[in-house]
Amino acid sequence: xxxxxxxxxxxxxxAKTTTVASxxxxxxxxxxxxxxxxxxxQACLTYSLxxxxxxxxxxxxxxxxxxxDARLVVTDxxxxxxxxxxxxxxxxxxxxxxxxxxxxxxLRSVLEDLAGDYDFILLDCSPSLGVxxxxxxxxxxxxxxxxxxxxxxxxxxxxxxxxxxxVRRLCNRDLKVLGxxxxxxxxxxxxxxxxxxxxxxxxxxxVMRPPIAKSVRPAEAPSAxxxxxxxxxxxxxxxxxxxxATRILEHA
Amino acid sequence: MSPVxxxxxxxxPGTFDRIPPADAERKAKxxxxxxxxxxxxxxxxxxxxxxxxDCTHCHRRTVVSLPQLLKLSATGxxxxxxxxxxxxxxxxxxxxxxxxxxxxxxx
Numbered sequence: 001x002x003x004x005x006x007x008x009x010x011x012x013x014x015a016k017t018t019t020v021a022s023x024x025x026x027x028x029x030x031x032x033x034x035x036x037x038x039x040x041x042q043a044c045l046t047y048s049l050x051x052x053x054x055x056x057x058x059x060x061x062x063x064x065x066x067x068x069d070a071r072l073v074v075t076d077x078x079x080x081x082x083x084x085x086x087x088x089x090x091x092x093x094x095x096x097x098x099x100x101x102x103x104x105x106x107l108r109s110v111l112e113d114l115a116g117d118y119d120f121i122l123l124d125c126s127p128s129l130g131v132x133x134x135x136x137x138x139x140x141x142x143x144x145x146x147x148x149x150x151x152x153x154x155x156x157x158x159x160x161x162x163x164x165x166x167v168r169r170l171c172n173r174d175l176k177v178l179g180x181x182x183x184x185x186x187x188x189x190x191x192x193x194x195x196x197x198x199x200x201x202x203x204x205x206x207v208m209r210p211p212i213a214k215s216v217r218p219a220e221a222p223s224a225x226x227x228x229x230x231x232x233x234x235x236x237x238x239x240x241x242x243x244x245a246t247r248i249l250e251h252a
Numbered sequence: 253m254s255p256v257x258x259x260x261x262x263x264x265p266g267t268f269d270r271i272p273p274a275d276a277e278r279k280a281k282x283x284x285x286x287x288x289x290x291x292x293x294x295x296x297x298x299x300x301x302x303x304x305x306d307c308t309h310c311h312r313r314t315v316v317s318l319p320q321l322l323k324l325s326a327t328g329x330x331x332x333x334x335x336x337x338x339x340x341x342x343x344x345x346x347x348x349x350x351x352x353x354x355x356x357x358x359x
Contacts, residue, residue, distance in 0.1 A: 102346040
C-alpha cells in the first residue's frame with residue numbers, strides 16, 4: 001500500500017526540499033518505488049533533482065488544472081525517485097484553485113490514480129500556507145515536519161499543527177503527524193537542544209533521530225542536480241538521512 | 253513619582269514563553285474570508301435558498317442551490333436508512349460518486 005507523506009512547515013528555509021530529495025533517494029536505495037512531488041512554485045525540488053523548470057513542457061500546474069494526465073508529466077531522475085516537477089506557473093494554480101469547490105481534493109484525486117505504482121509518495125510543500133499546502137495535507141496519510149532548531153521554527157511547528165487540526169476536522173480526518181525532523185542541528189548550542197526538548201515535550205511529537213547536523217554538504221548538492229546521498233555519500237548528513245528513511249520504512 | 257509606567261518585563265532571549273502551550277485555546281476566529289477561505293468545506297452554512305450535502309464517500313460538504321438539489325434528487329432516492337441523518341442516495345457534487353448523503357436545507 002502506498003504511503004503518502006507531506007513534508008511541510010509553513011516556515012521557510014527549514015530544509016523541506018533537501019529532506020524530500022534525500023529521503024526520497026534513501027528510500028530508493030532501500031528498494032522502494034518512490035514518487036516525489038514538487039508543490040513549490042519556486043521549483044527547488046525540480047532543480048535539486050537535475051531538471052530546469054524553464055525547459056519543461058508540462059508540470060504540476062498542468063496536472064492540477066486537469067489539462068494533462070499526471071503519468072505524462074512524471075519523469076525519472078538519476079537520484080532514483082520519479083518526479084512530478086513544478087514551474088513558477090504553480091503560483092497561478094494556487095489562485096485558480098482558490099475559487100473552486102472541492103479545491104482541497106484536487107491533488108488527492110491526481111495521486112489516487114498513481115498510488116498503485118509507488119510504495120512512497122513524498123510531497124514537497126511550499127513555505128507558506130496556501131491551497132497547495134492544504135491540498136498536500138489532504139492528500140497525505142502522514143506529515144513530516146522538518147524543523148530548524150530555533151525559536152521561529154518552533155513557532156512554525158505550532159502554526160502547522162493548528163493547520164493539521166483544521167485539515168483533520170474539514171477534509172482528512174486520518175492525517176497523522178509522523179514527527180518532527182530536526183534539521184541544520186548544531187548540538188553545540190543550548191538553543192538547539194532546548195528547542196528540540198521543548199517541542200517534544202510541549203506537543204508530544206515524535207522526534208525523528210538522528211537529527212540532520214548542520215553542514216554545507218546538503219546545501220552544495222542541488223548545484224549538481226543530485227541529493228547529498230550522491231554528492232557526499234559518506235557524509236554525516238547523507239548517513240543521517242539514510243537512517244531517518246529506514247525509520248520511516250520501519251514505522252509502517 | 254515617575255510619570256512613566258514601568259515597562260512589562262520582556263521574556264529572556266532564547267526562551268519559548270511567548271509560544272502558547274499546546275492545549276491553549278486557539279484565538280483564530282473562523283473568518284470565512286481569512287484562513288478558512290482555503291477550505292471549501294468550511295464555506296458558509298447554507299443560507300435561505302440553498303442546501304448542504306454531506307457525502308459519506310468522500311466526507312466533503314458541498315453547498316448547492318435548491319435548483320441544483322432538485323436536479324441531484326431527480327436521479328436519487330430518499331430513504332430513512334441506513335445511517336442516521338444520511339437519508340438520500342445521491343450523486344455527490346464533489347466526488348461524483350453515488351453514496352448516502354445528509355441533506356440540510358438552509359434557513
